[in-house]
Structure formats: C-alpha cells, structure tokens
Amino acid sequence: MIDVRRLQLLQALDHHRTVAATAEALNVTPSAVSQQLAALAREAGVPLVERQGRRFLLTGAARVLLKRAHVIFAEMERATADLAEYADGDRGVVRVGSFSTGISDLVAPALARLRGSHPGWNFEVVQAEPEDSAEMVRSGRLDVAVTMSSSHLPAAGDPDFRSDPVMVELFDAILPYQHPLATRTSLHLADDLAGEDWIMSAPGTAWHACVTAAANQAGFQPRVVHTVDDFSAVFSMVQAGLGVALMPRLAWTGLNHPQIVVRGVRETARRHIVVLSRAGATPEPLLTAIREAASKVPVPSVGPFAIAG
Template structure:
C-alpha cells in the first residue's frame, strides 16, 4: 500500500529537483525527505529516483506513478469537501493566504460576512505574496490563496490546481493635490504621464512588472525617480509633490488625505485577481464572499478636485 503523503513528497521532488529544495518547500529536514523516498520505493517495489550530481531524476516507474497522482489528490480533496458538508459545515480551520491589500480589502470583509452566514467555519489568514502562494498551496500550507496573474501562477490546465476569477484590478494615477493634472477627470497613460517623475516599487516585484509592461505597451519607459515597496511611503512621497504613481486600486481604497488625488487612467495597467486551491477542493463559500467584497471596491472620483478618501 502506497502512502499518499509520500506520493505528495515525490511530486514535490519532481517540481524542485533537489532534496534540499524539496525539504525547504515542505518545511521538513532533508534527511526526512530521503528517508520517506526510500520507504516509498519499497512500497512501490521499484526504484523511483536516480541521482545525477546534486539533482534527483525520476525514473520511468516514478513517472507512471505520478500520472495517477493528480487523480488521487483531486479525489482526496473532493472526499474532504464531502465530509465537511456532512459535518454540517464545520470544517475546522481553513488556511487562507493573500497579498497585503487583498487581506485588507477583500479577505477581511469576506470573513466578517462569513462569521454570520457560516458560523461553523473557521479561517486562519496568512500573508502570502504571489511568488510564494502557489508552492504554499501545493505543499498544503495553504488551503486557498488569493493571488494574481503573474508568472508564478500555475499554467492554465495544470491538473494539480483549480483557479477561479475574482476581479480585474485596474491601476489608477496617484497625484499631488496641486498637480496640474489633478484638474482632469481622467488621464491618458502616454499623453499625460509619460513625462512625469514616477514613484514605483523595485524591479522584480509584481507592481513594477505590471506597470512597466503597460507603459511599454503605450510606447514609453517611465522615468522612475523614487523606488519604494511600501504603499504608505508612496503616499508620503506623492503628498510631498515628489512624483506620481500608478497604483493598484486596492492599494488606495480607504486613503484619507487631502493632499492626494486619485484619477482613472485610459489604457492603464491591470491585473487579474484569482482564487487558487488544489484540484478537487472547493473555495466556497469564501470565493462568493470575496467576490462580493470585490464588487464594492470604490472607483476614482470624477470631479475636478475630488479627493480620495
């Protein structure tokens, strides 16, 4: 009889290639990984891995085994969901991961609603950035992740995962109150913002990649004069008149400062927010509650000097 947990470990090794990387992803020791692989090989009755330098390559037998693993894991998730429904909705603790603004603007209001509509459910929230969410779901450290359509998202059709759309998040211009463009009801990305001094996050971050891609598509490279990763620092620099920023909509909701103006932008950057869980699992009722919260996200003001907040 093959232990399913060891089969999950084999799948992780196939993904990470080394024992050390597999151990780090699963939060266990390398010796534990090696030991469990040896036991799995005995259970299967055939060699499953062969070593090549520091990397481990899966044998043909291991590939055959993993072809069935996707179906096994999905059925286990479905069985867990069925048992949860049978238990009158009491599923214990559901671990939910999300990037910071997703927690404040989507997850928090969704869970507040679920406390009343589904009192038998309990949730544990973990901050998880898009670049780490997929692996946290894969390893079981998260049951559901609210993430975004970056290169770190599993490929479409990946049999290990289920993805569900939540919202399309637009990026809006953040301007000092006295900026000449603040008098406009909306802006054009290239015509109005190409010659501005920009405030942006560091290269390699999701925010930077999304904004620069939109600017490049519009025909220009933004002139970045300040590089910060914290949104509160961005607001402080804009408020001081030191530049403009193109920020995801969830980042400025709830902002309450009279020195900053938010404007919608034509041809702006956008990102797709999605729910990610393992194949066979269901993100409900959390997904419905998160979508409802997303429908209430405010849009930029349209008056000539309307202030966000």
C-alpha cells in the same frame, strides 16, 4: 498500500529536482525526505529514485506512479469537500493566503461576512506574496490563495490547481492635490503622464512589471525618479509633490492621506486577481464572499476627489 502523503512528497521532488529544495519547500529536513522516499519505495515494491551525484532522478516506475497522482489528489480533495458539506459546514481550520492589500480589501471583508453566514467555518489568514502562493498551495501549507496574474501563476490547465477569477484590478493615477492634472476627471496614460516624474517599486516586483508593461504598450518608458515598495510611503511622497504614481486600486482604498487626488486612467495597467486552490477542492463559500467584497471596491470619483486627512 501507498501513503498519499509520501506520494505528494514524490511529486514535490519531481517539481523541485533536489532533496534539499524539496525539504525547504515542505519545511522538513532533507533526511526526512530521504526516509519518506525510501518508505514509499518499499510500499510500491519498486525503486522510485536513483542517485546521480547530489541529485535524485525519478525512475520509470516513479513516472508511472506520478501519472496517476493528479487524479488521486483531486479525488482526495473532492472527498474532503464532500465530508465538509456532510459535517454541516464545520471543516476545521482553512488556511487562506493573500498579498497585503488583498487581505485588507478582499479577505478581511469576506471573512467578516462568513462569520455570520457560516459560523461553523474557521479560517487562518497568512500573508503570502504572489511568487510564493502557488507552491504554498501545492505543498498544502495553504488551502486557498488570493493571488494575481504574474509569471508565478500556474499555467492554464495545470492539473495540480484550480483557478477561479475574482476581479480585474485597474491601476489609478495618484497625484498631488495641487497638480495641474488634478482638475481633470480622467487621464490618458501616454498623453498626460509620460512626461511626469514617477514613483514606483523596484524592478522585479509585480507592481513595477504591470506599470512598465502598460507604459511600454502606450509607447513610452516611465521616468522613475523614486523607487519605493511601501504603498503608504508612496502616498507620502506624492503628497509632498515628489512625483506621481500609477497604483493598483486595492492599494489606495481605505488609506487616509490629505491632499492627494486619485484619477482613473485610460489605457491603464491592470492585473487579474484569482483564487487559487488545489485541483478537486472547492474554495466555497470563501470564493463567493471574496467576489462580493471585490464588487464593493471603490472607484475614483468623477469630480474632485481627495483622500481626506
């Protein structure tokens, strides 16, 4: 009988290519990986890996086994979901990962709602950045990840994952209260903001990639004069009149800074927020609660709007 957990390890080795990388992804030692692979080979009755220098190559038999792995894992997830329903909603601990603003504006309100509607469910929240979320779901360190469209999101049709859309998050202009554009009810990305001094995160971050892509599509390159990754620091710099920023909507909701104006922007940047889970699993009832929280995310005021201090 083949141990499903060892089959998952073989799949992880196929994905990461080396024993060391597989061990790091699964948070185990390389020797444990080697021992489990040897045990899986004994269970299968055929060699599954062969050494080539420091690397392990999968044999043809391993490829045959992995061809069925996606179906096996999906069915295991479905069986788990069925048992959860049978147990009247008491599924134990569900590990939920999300980026920081997703936790504050989507996950936390969703879990507050579920405490009343599904008291038998228990959730453990972990901060997980988009570049790490997919692998954490794949390896079982997370059951559900709230993440965003980026190069780290699994490709459409990836048999290891289920992806459910939550919302399209727009980016809004953050301006000092005294800025000439603060009297406008809405702005145009290129016409109004191309000549401004910009505050933005470092290249390689999701925020930087979204904003620069939208600006380039609108025909200009932002003049970035300050590079800051912390959203609260960005608000302080905008308040001090050091520049403007185009920020994701979840970043400014709930913050409390005086003398800052938020304006909607035409042709703005946007990103898709999704709930990622393993194929065959169901992210309910969390998915519905997160979508409900997303529907209540504030939008910029049409009239003068300041984040009161």
